[in-house]
Amino acid sequence: MSDGYAPSSRSEAVQLDADDPLLEFRDRFILPEGIVYLDGNSLGPPMHGTIARVNEVLEGEWGAHLVESWTRHDWIDLPERVADAIAGLIGAGADEIAVADSTSVNIFKLLGAALRLRPGRRTILSEKGNFGTDLYIAQGLANLLGNGTTLRMVGRSEIASALDDTVAVLMLTHVDFRTGERHDMQELTAAVHGAGALVLWDLAHSAGAMPVDLTGNEADLAVGCGYKYLNGGPGAPAFAFVARRHHPRLNSPLWGWMGHDAPFEFDSAYRPAGGVGRLRVGTPPILSLVALECGVAGVSEIGVERLRAKSVALTECFINLVERDCREYDLEIVTPRESHLRGSQVSLRHPDGYPIMQALRAAGVIGDFRVPDLLRFGFAPAYVRFVDVWDSVSALREIMGSERWKDAAFQKPSKVT
Amino acid sequence: MSDGYAPSSRSEAVQLDADDPLLEFRDRFILPEGIVYLDGNSLGPPMHGTIARVNEVLEGEWGAHLVESWTRHDWIDLPERVADAIAGLIGAGADEIAVADSTSVNIFKLLGAALRLRPGRRTILSEKGNFGTDLYIAQGLANLLGNGTTLRMVGRSEIASALDDTVAVLMLTHVDFRTGERHDMQELTAAVHGAGALVLWDLAHSAGAMPVDLTGNEADLAVGCGYKYLNGGPGAPAFAFVARRHHPRLNSPLWGWMGHDAPFEFDSAYRPAGGVGRLRVGTPPILSLVALECGVAGVSEIGVERLRAKSVALTECFINLVERDCREYDLEIVTPRESHLRGSQVSLRHPDGYPIMQALRAAGVIGDFRVPDLLRFGFAPAYVRFVDVWDSVSALREIMGSERWKDAAFQKPSKVT
Numbered sequence: 001m002s003d004g005y006a007p008s009s010r011s012e013a014v015q016l017d018a019d020d021p022l023l024e025f026r027d028r029f030i031l032p033e034g035i036v037y038l039d040g041n042s043l044g045p046p047m048h049g050t051i052a053r054v055n056e057v058l059e060g061e062w063g064a065h066l067v068e069s070w071t072r073h074d075w076i077d078l079p080e081r082v083a084d085a086i087a088g089l090i091g092a093g094a095d096e097i098a099v100a101d102s103t104s105v106n107i108f109k110l111l112g113a114a115l116r117l118r119p120g121r122r123t124i125l126s127e128k129g130n131f132g133t134d135l136y137i138a139q140g141l142a143n144l145l146g147n148g149t150t151l152r153m154v155g156r157s158e159i160a161s162a163l164d165d166t167v168a169v170l171m172l173t174h175v176d177f178r179t180g181e182r183h184d185m186q187e188l189t190a191a192v193h194g195a196g197a198l199v200l201w202d203l204a205h206s207a208g209a210m211p212v213d214l215t216g217n218e219a220d221l222a223v224g225c226g227y228k229y230l231n232g233g234p235g236a237p238a239f240a241f242v243a244r245r246h247h248p249r250l251n252s253p254l255w256g257w258m259g260h261d262a263p264f265e266f267d268s269a270y271r272p273a274g275g276v277g278r279l280r281v282g283t284p285p286i287l288s289l290v291a292l293e294c295g296v297a298g299v300s301e302i303g304v305e306r307l308r309a310k311s312v313a314l315t316e317c318f319i320n321l322v323e324r325d326c327r328e329y330d331l332e333i334v335t336p337r338e339s340h341l342r343g344s345q346v347s348l349r350h351p352d353g354y355p356i357m358q359a360l361r362a363a364g365v366i367g368d369f370r371v372p373d374l375l376r377f378g379f380a381p382a383y384v385r386f387v388d389v390w391d392s393v394s395a396l397r398e399i400m401g402s403e404r405w406k407d408a409a410f411q412k413p414s415k416v417t
Numbered sequence: 418m419s420d421g422y423a424p425s426s427r428s429e430a431v432q433l434d435a436d437d438p439l440l441e442f443r444d445r446f447i448l449p450e451g452i453v454y455l456d457g458n459s460l461g462p463p464m465h466g467t468i469a470r471v472n473e474v475l476e477g478e479w480g481a482h483l484v485e486s487w488t489r490h491d492w493i494d495l496p497e498r499v500a501d502a503i504a505g506l507i508g509a510g511a512d513e514i515a516v517a518d519s520t521s522v523n524i525f526k527l528l529g530a531a532l533r534l535r536p537g538r539r540t541i542l543s544e545k546g547n548f549g550t551d552l553y554i555a556q557g558l559a560n561l562l563g564n565g566t567t568l569r570m571v572g573r574s575e576i577a578s579a580l581d582d583t584v585a586v587l588m589l590t591h592v593d594f595r596t597g598e599r600h601d602m603q604e605l606t607a608a609v610h611g612a613g614a615l616v617l618w619d620l621a622h623s624a625g626a627m628p629v630d631l632t633g634n635e636a637d638l639a640v641g642c643g644y645k646y647l648n649g650g651p652g653a654p655a656f657a658f659v660a661r662r663h664h665p666r667l668n669s670p671l672w673g674w675m676g677h678d679a680p681f682e683f684d685s686a687y688r689p690a691g692g693v694g695r696l697r698v699g700t701p702p703i704l705s706l707v708a709l710e711c712g713v714a715g716v717s718e719i720g721v722e723r724l725r726a727k728s729v730a731l732t733e734c735f736i737n738l739v740e741r742d743c744r745e746y747d748l749e750i751v752t753p754r755e756s757h758l759r760g761s762q763v764s765l766r767h768p769d770g771y772p773i774m775q776a777l778r779a780a781g782v783i784g785d786f787r788v789p790d791l792l793r794f795g796f797a798p799a800y801v802r803f804v805d806v807w808d809s810v811s812a813l814r815e816i817m818g819s820e821r822w823k824d825a826a827f828q829k830p831s832k833v834t
Contacts, residue, residue: 032481043487055472058468059447063447063468066449066454067460104674132677135685139687235702235705236702253560254554255554265788268545270552270556270557286652
């Protein structure tokens with residue numbers, strides 16, 4: 001698909017799908033009839049195999065063998081198996097990834113570890129507008145330490161110049177959750193290292209949607225989310241990455257029994273497991289982990305290079321159609337036009353973004369709204385089709401043209417997810 | 418059942434079950450044929466309703482309505498609904514319980530909060546032999562703070578005298594995971610308060626097996642586990658309790674977006690949700706939470722008073738049968754004979770505890786082994802029968818008498834769960 005290209009008819013979009021080698025994978029996902037799902041960047045759908053596998057665990061493992069399943073069905077090593085699969089998606093070694101807890105809790109572990117890897121430096125540097133939990137966790141850690149550790153937030157263009165010798169760690173979200181803008185991992189990681197600091201990448205909107213090369217870019221630390229492009233289910237466990245060179249001095253603040261070198265010896269003294277094993281804390285949530293394992297296997301089978309190629313084509317197509325077919329409406333495309341600067345979502349700005357998104361959802365196009373004025377559309381390349389792009393822009397054009405979003409039913413704010 | 422009583426035949430045990438009003442509840446649990454399951458203190462079994470409900474969530478919610486399920490199926494309030502149900506089991510207000518993360522992570526939150534509620538005091542007091550993760554989390558927090566905070570571990574009989582004015586918080590497990598011995602919550606909580614400190618109770622082996630009265634005993638803080646007597650499934654989410662009087666100054670070290678007063682406003686500054694709401698951190702794991710909700714509903718319906726009455730009868734019966742029928746073997750009963758001093762398990766000590774438990778498991782009696790020499794038998798009163806008690810002691814007697822545990826097959830140590 002060349003720059004500026006957009007299908008001229010729905011049937012042309014259908015033909016693009018027919019020619020798409022990834023179309024066959026869509027059938028593995030459970031997607032309701034009549035819905036265009038463009039919110040896989042918030043919650044990916046289940047796969048048919050996920051439901052079958054969760055039931056196998058419920059009945060054939062937990063129900064059939066109870067506590068003995070920890071060894072008989074190897075639940076105890078399930079986090080490592082999932083870590084191994086995730087490692088292949090983000091350019092990491094299997095021994096550099098731990099699957100445990102939530103993204104938030106993993107950020108706490110890695111920020112705590114980062115401060116100990118750079119003693120004397122007490123600034124956590126981040127970006128204004130970074131995702132809430134990343135900033136809050138840093139603030140909570142600083143508040144706990146009470147030793148002058150502070151979170152400093154600067155604008156996107158000021159990051160490089162803010163890297164002074166007080167900075168222990170730069171924490172950034174690789175792909176911005178609002179705008180879909182992508183940071184240059186290689187350039188920023190190099191800048192961070194030039195300043196003697198570490199970098200912590202939040203891959204929530206990257207993992208499973210595009211190739212990430214943590215090793216090639218010499219990243220230090222990373223976290224990521226299991227329930228977006230990895231399709232692990234609502235509240236799926238998250239992952240944490242620590243580059244091998246930092247393992248010898250890795251000290252997570254959460255010393256849990258599952259991160260002990262010998263959990264079942266019940267020593268009174270903590271003795272950390274080797275490497276990222278010490279990032280495990282409590283007993284792993286098996287039902288959620290098996291769902292994540294299925295989701296990760298799904299994207300792994302397609303492969304991140306192919307996923308990225310399709311993602312670029314889908315977002316390009318969406319941008320071009322919006323520019324061509326919705327140009328008379330006050331919709332600002334805030335996501336970069338250059339594909340290498342964006343992730344797998346496109347965000348549009350409109351002062352009435354909230355009711356417009358409500359009207360779109362009522363029409364069967366599921367994107368989401370982010371305060372104060374952003375309409376987000378996620379293009380999860382494993383199951384979104386070109387015809388979905390066509391239909392979503394058609395629905396948007398119809399809603400804008402008819403001003404149907406002004407209906408009273410779409411105005412009232414409620415919990416936004 | 419009177420003190421010292423034990424059935425004189427298997428049919429007498431069967432008759433005890435026939436007279437037991439709780440027998441009807443057993444059918445709700447999935448328990449393999451031919452197995453005596455005495456390890457519900459490690460992992461409770463699934464209920465039939467749990468499997469049905471998880472599938473409803475997989476297909477009818479996640480699969481059918483995707484991200485909209487957060488509001489449409491009220492996933493967003495699921496942690497609070499489960500908290501409400503757990504509160505009723507442990508004498509707490511619904512607004513005093515948060516359901517989130519693992520027991521380990523919750524201990525971290527509450528120890529961090531306790532130290533801030535008692536500024537200037539830097540001792541975390543606990544018991545030698547407390548469960549591993551409780552001790553490790555305290556050590557990790559002390560290591561992180563680096564301000565002189567220390568974990569002090571004393572023997573059971575030295576706890577009261579160790580409560581000096583350096584102690585910020587006493588952390589105890591209500592029912593000991595090795596011996597089944599129970600602390601006097603009322604007496605110890607009063608002693609702690611007399612010393613100006615706080616108490617943190619770990620209810621891992623209490624919740625769902627017996628009444629606990631956190632409010633009546635004026636407990637400050639508590640945590641508990643979802644996958645033992647609450648039957649929430651492997652690695653189920655855990656809970657945390659904070660007495661209402663501490664809410665105004667409650668400061669958990671884990672400031673996550675789900676604990677923000679307005680998570681979807683994405684402010685750059687953390688503003689804690691009211692009360693225990695601030696103990697939420699990341700996105701809740703819905704699949705694991707619905708399983709926990711089902712498990713909690715199961716024990717709630719039976720009621721903790723009835724569960725405790727049956728638990729006392731079962732453990733009494735087991736102790737009496739072991740004393741009567743296994744007296745010629747070198748099996749020491751380490752769990753207190755007085756029912757008010759024990760929880761819902763009985764532990765036996767034998768230098769060859771490991772191969773004996775392996776032989777019991779091979780014979781279909783599932784208890785577990787704890788280093789160095791303990792055989793643990795958990796009597797989850799919701800589904801364990803008197804005939805199970807009879808059969809387990811018969812199997813034990815047979816294995817001891819035949820010395821079958823000396824078989825080579827039972828000797829080799831492997832991962833113990």
